[in-house]
Amino acid sequence: MPQPAPPDSLGNPTPPYAMAMALPDAVTPRQGLVVDGGPNARLPVDLARCRRILVVRLDFIGDWVLTTPFLANLRASAPDAEITVVVLNRVFDLARSCAFVDRVIGVEPAAAGPVSFYAADQATLASFIADYGNYLFDLALVPRWDTDFNSALRIADGSGAATVIGFSEANTAHRRANNRGDDRFYSAILRDTEAMHEVDHKLGLLAAMGGTTEQRDLTLHLDPADKRRAAEFLVKRLGGADRFIAIAPFAVPRKQVPPERSAVLANRLSETLDLPVVVVGSPVHAPNAAAFLSELKGPAASAVGLPLGASAALIGRASMLIGMDSGPAHIAAALNTPVAVIFNHARSAAPDHVGSPERFAPWGEPSRVLVLRPDEPLAPCTDGCEVDAAHCITQLDVDDLYPPIADFAARFVAVRDPVFS
Structure with a gap:
């Protein structure tokens, strides 16, 4: 699947430390429970019990900024969890200062073969690789409403998380065409076909997991x-x-x-x-x-x-x-x-x-x-x-x-x- 990567709108240095990991090319089938969106939607997640949460957000600068209310509310909903977010390297320099998460990891998308993970320091990279390689994540989230062009599902799946949650392939015509059959690789997915702002889609996903959505403002933490x-x-x-x-x-x-x-x-x-x-x-x-x-x-x-x-x-x-x-x-x-x-x-x-x-x-x-x-x-x-x-x-x-x-x-x-x- 082609990656629609526009030229960078701002400069983005590659994180200095990297480690490659072999991931299976085939994604693991899961329950694929489809939950219809709306005020009564409920995904099978207990955020209060999660201790390690992985968020895979492989999109561009504006997408990252629009994800910050989701992350702020996820932090409030799971205050005892260690939250790791994986972003594209082109976004890393902006994401690395986010105070709502414990670790920020960079990656270049790969639909097959090994995946290289990046971090700002060796200790952060080593701790992530240990958690990721030993399947220690309770929950992996892919909060992209439209087409997953950059293999975010593959990264979430490779974590071996007990529960993998995201949005349904039925949400948009583009997603139905480009991610056909992907619903079966999630534990549960939210079918949300309503036209609304991207921030609202993500907060709807969190609400369906029983999380708070009180924080609606964007927040950028700058170094x-x-x-x-x-x-x-x-x-x-x-x-x-x-x-x-x-x-x-x-x-x-x-x-x-x-x-x-x-x-x-x-x-x-x-x-x-x-x-x-x-x-x-x-x-x-x-x-x-x-x-x-x-x-x-x-x-x-x-x-x-x-x-x-x-x-x-x-x-x-x-x-x-x-x-x-x-x-x-x-x-x-x-x-x-x-x-x-x-x-x-x-x-x-x-x-x-x-x-x-x-x-x-x-x-x-x-x-x-x-x-x-x-x-x-x-x-x-x-x-x-x-x-x-x-x-x-x-x-x-x-x-x-x-x-x-x-x-x-x-x-x-x-x-x-x-x-x-």
Whole structure:
């Protein structure tokens, strides 16, 4: 099954310690109990009795951020358990500081053969390998509602956990096609076909396990070293400025406003707000960032290439962030940075589509999140944008984006002219 891995939206250094383990290629059949979602759903789990819980979350930066309410409530529901989370290496630098879990382990997805696990230090890696290799986990959770592209079920199965819980293959058409037959490898699965935000899906899974769902806010714990690195960047590149616009103009092509438009937008906002601009992105965006920076007329700096944790800390210090449907927008919302995020998914398109803001809008205080999107999809798109290039999003020009973003910014940033419309 192909892994839909977009270019990294921020930098992510590989964890320094690794160990390979052989896993069976065949996944173990289990009971496969299907439980229908809803307020009366009940999965056969006693969280209070669990002593070792494994959470396998093999997705991208934004997905990790949207998982933090689930982890906060899991911690509250199983206060005596040791919780380990396995994430993709590309997310590790952000996940490693999470205070809701006891261990964070990185991995590269593998559908067959050995799997290499990664950690920040040898002791953490050794303790995980001992627990994993000796089948000491009581419970393994795969909290991905849609298609499992990255072999998360294989990692959960390899733990030998007494109980393996996840979402049903019946939840979406894509999952039915790509994960057909996987339900039988879980002890129990939640059949949840309702269209709602990803955070709500995950909290629904926890509620069905008898867990609390009181904590609904995103929480990102940042490493103090990352905060220092962000502060050092601002001193070196912007003379210590404590007010600036962050812009994350890069994403997969269909989710990306043409960069020449984003540069014009950044220039107009920078002039209006009298603020410098900081461009954030991954090292893979370095050539594009250099070209983008050359189009900016006011004070500006590129933070492209900063490690993921330091980039997150920098976003947390910004006066506001302008982003596409990608990880930086979710980080901004989690850190209470006002964020204007531009989606390619039209208002009239399907709310359960993988590109829909109904599922993936930044989850934060509504007054601090602005979602911009076209009204209608462009042919041949119907349910959502499916073209591998900038397509539906090209309907949004600078004159469509600037007025609402400027009005939004005026709530949080002192401006030269507070009237924009």
